[in-house]
Amino acid sequence: MKEKTFTSIVLLAAFSQLFAQTYATLQINNTRVWVSNNGSLFWDGENGQFIAPFAYGEPAHSTMKAAGPWFAGLDAGGNLKGAAQLYNEGGKSDFAPGVINAETGQADNTITDIYRVTIAEIEAHKADFADNGVIDHPIPAIFGWPAKGNPY
Numbered sequence: 421m422k423e424k425t426f427t428s429i430v431l432l433a434a435f436s437q438l439f440a441q442t443y444a445t446l447q448i449n450n451t452r453v454w455v456s457n458n459g460s461l462f463w464d465g466e467n468g469q470f471i472a473p474f475a476y477g478e479p480a481h482s483t484m485k486a487a488g489p490w491f492a493g494l495d496a497g498g499n500l501k502g503a504a505q506l507y508n509e510g511g512k513s514d515f516a517p518g519v520i521n522a523e524t525g526q527a528d529n530t531i532t533d534i535y536r537v538t539i540a541e542i543e544a545h546k547a548d549f550a551d552n553g554v555i556d557h558p559i560p561a562i563f564g565w566p567a568k569g570n571p572y
Contacts, residue, residue, distance in 0.1 A: 442517070444534040445469075452480075457534050459505035459515035461487040489515070531566040 442457040443464075454469030455461050462470040468482030488505025495501050503514035518527030541559050548557050563572040 442533050444536070446536075455534060457517040457532055458513045459488045460507070460513070461505075463487075463507060465507075533566075535561075535565060537561045537565070 451472040463486035468485035470484035492502035
């Protein structure tokens with residue numbers, strides 16, 4: 421039985437690449453995709469990595485070369501500002517993992533990984549709470565999820 425996975429990639433905008441990239445390959449619903457913590461999706465630096473349908477033992481062909489977030493908007497002066505994840509050419513990226521420091525505007529290294537939980541873990545967590553209103557069996561992937569003030 422294939423396990424469906426919820427995956428969330430924590431991406432916060434910054435205008436310098438400060439930390440080493442973390443990569444993950446996700447295999448979900450007969451699809452294999454490559455993601456990084458700086459917003460680069462489906463691109464390993466050389467080849468497209470969005471393989472669907474994915475069958476073990478058969479040659480892999482990417483159906484998409486690359487993707488990534490693009491954000492734009494107007495600042496207080498009416499100037500258009502934007503950030504776009506392209507191909508990490510020369511190690512450059514408009515996005516960096518981490519929490520943005522309100523004073524410096526730079527990302528720190530407190531949250532730089534790729535975090536994921538499965539549907540089965542979420543359902544087990546909900547059922548654990550529903551039976552008596554208390555989490556009797558904490559699941560590390562859920563309790564360890566990065567959040568401001570999370571003591572776990």
